Amino acid sequence: MWQAEIRVDLDAIRHNVGLLRAGTTAEVMAVVKADGYGHGMVPVARAALDAGATWLGACTLDEALALRAAGITAPVLAWLLVPGLPLHRGVEAGVDLSASGTGLLAELVEAARVAGRPARVHLKIDTGLNRGGAKPADWLALVEAAAKAQADGWVEVVGAWSHFARADEPGDPSIDRQLAAFREGLATAARFGLSPRYRHLANSAATLTRPDSHFDLVRPGIATYGLSPVAGQRFGLRPAMTVRARVLLAKRVAAGEGVSYGHTYTTGAQTTLAVVPLGYGDGVPRHASNSGPVWLAGRRRTIAGRVCMDQIVLDCGDDPVAAGDVAVLFGPGDEGEPTADDWAAAVGTINYEIVTRMSTVRVPRVYAGG
Numbered sequence: 165m166w167q168a169e170i171r172v173d174l175d176a177i178r179h180n181v182g183l184l185r186a187g188t189t190a191e192v193m194a195v196v197k198a199d200g201y202g203h204g205m206v207p208v209a210r211a212a213l214d215a216g217a218t219w220l221g222a223c224t225l226d227e228a229l230a231l232r233a234a235g236i237t238a239p240v241l242a243w244l245l246v247p248g249l250p251l252h253r254g255v256e257a258g259v260d261l262s263a264s265g266t267g268l269l270a271e272l273v274e275a276a277r278v279a280g281r282p283a284r285v286h287l288k289i290d291t292g293l294n295r296g297g298a299k300p301a302d303w304l305a306l307v308e309a310a311a312k313a314q315a316d317g318w319v320e321v322v323g324a325w326s327h328f329a330r331a332d333e334p335g336d337p338s339i340d341r342q343l344a345a346f347r348e349g350l351a352t353a354a355r356f357g358l359s360p361r362y363r364h365l366a367n368s369a370a371t372l373t374r375p376d377s378h379f380d381l382v383r384p385g386i387a388t389y390g391l392s393p394v395a396g397q398r399f400g401l402r403p404a405m406t407v408r409a410r411v412l413l414a415k416r417v418a419a420g421e422g423v424s425y426g427h428t429y430t431t432g433a434q435t436t437l438a439v440v441p442l443g444y445g446d447g448v449p450r451h452a453s454n455s456g457p458v459w460l461a462g463r464r465r466t467i468a469g470r471v472c473m474d475q476i477v478l479d480c481g482d483d484p485v486a487a488g489d490v491a492v493l494f495g496p497g498d499e500g501e502p503t504a505d506d507w508a509a510a511v512g513t514i515n516y517e518i519v520t521r522m523s524t525v526r527v528p529r530v531y532a533g534g
């Protein structure tokens with residue numbers, strides 16, 4: 165018997181990876197950062213590899229090392245690296261590491277010395293996101309230093325890469341500008357004798373909408389989990405996460421009663437209130453107070469009053485609701501239950517945040533589909 169659970173459908177993960185593979189001739193890197201967008205990094209990684217992804221995307225060195233510790237031997241790229249990390253551990257573990265500047269490249273050379281083997285490096289160019297990556301003006305120095313380090317045997321330049329700012333807005337002119345800047349960066353690298361085996365740029369949105377951005381490798385994250393990066397388009401993806409809990413108490417209350425902290429909701433008539441044991445301590449946004457949709461007893465309802473740390477309340481009218489009934493916060497939507505997209509719309513965020521913020525501190529994550 166379970167009280168509340170985060171259910172992850174690994175068959176859906178495999179379906180989504182299969183769909184992404186079918187749409188490209190490039191290899192697929194399943195991005196499993198942030199505990200697999202809240203779905204569980206290692207089980208998702210295994211399912212994605214099973215379905216034909218050949219790379220895994222981790223953000224941090226620790227995430228990449230955790231994949232290795234789990235026995236996963238597929239190529240892994242880690243790209244969020246502050247100065248001073250024990251990068252030799254990544255090199256020893258065969259983790260590919262990203263460099264956005266000559267400082268990190270020098271650290272990778274040192275890490276290679278310590279590890280006694282060359283560091284596998286992906287050089288990152290900033291083509292317009294203005295987040296990570298070398299600006300075009302600094303790219304030349306990075307490429308030059310990398311070519312030298314490769315000639316000296318300390319690094320192997322495996323990749324050259326960048327990241328889109330607005331690929332989720334198909335047709336936005338920044339997409340073409342970033343593509344052009346990327347091609348220019350590759351041409352500069354080629355002038356220094358660098359033609360990396362893996363050129364990569366596409367996130368989920370570009371993987372689904374811009375085949376001309378695929379190059380040798382695509383890096384879908386959100387689409388792996390079955391959620392769309394583009395508003396209003398589903399692409400045949402299957403959402404993998406369902407969050408649900410059992411009603412712990414159902415009771416009749418009179419009209420005109422204030423509900424939950426602050427009494428921000430008042431019953432309009434005599435009604436049945438259902439209390440559900442999930443709250444902001446479990447990752448339910450407090451912004452969902454009086455707006456979050458929940459499926460219970462065959463209908464969508466809206467959270468009545470404030471989301472508490474541990475609980476929410478639903479106003480069920482005269483519908484027959486009893487303790488033990490299952491309330492679904494979000495799922496694939498097949499049975500009428502809300503989706504992560506519905507939650508994102510209700511609280512003013514994106515589907516990425518809704519799934520990633522769900523916490524397993526109290527709520528077990530359970531896997532379906534092997």
Ligand SMILES: *Cc1c(COP(=O)(O)O)cnc(C)c1O
Nearest residue numbers: 195327367368369383384385386
């Ligand atoms: C998170 C991330 C991705 C995946 O992005 P989605 O929009 O989830 O597909 C790809 N590349 C980088 C660098 C990222 O940080």
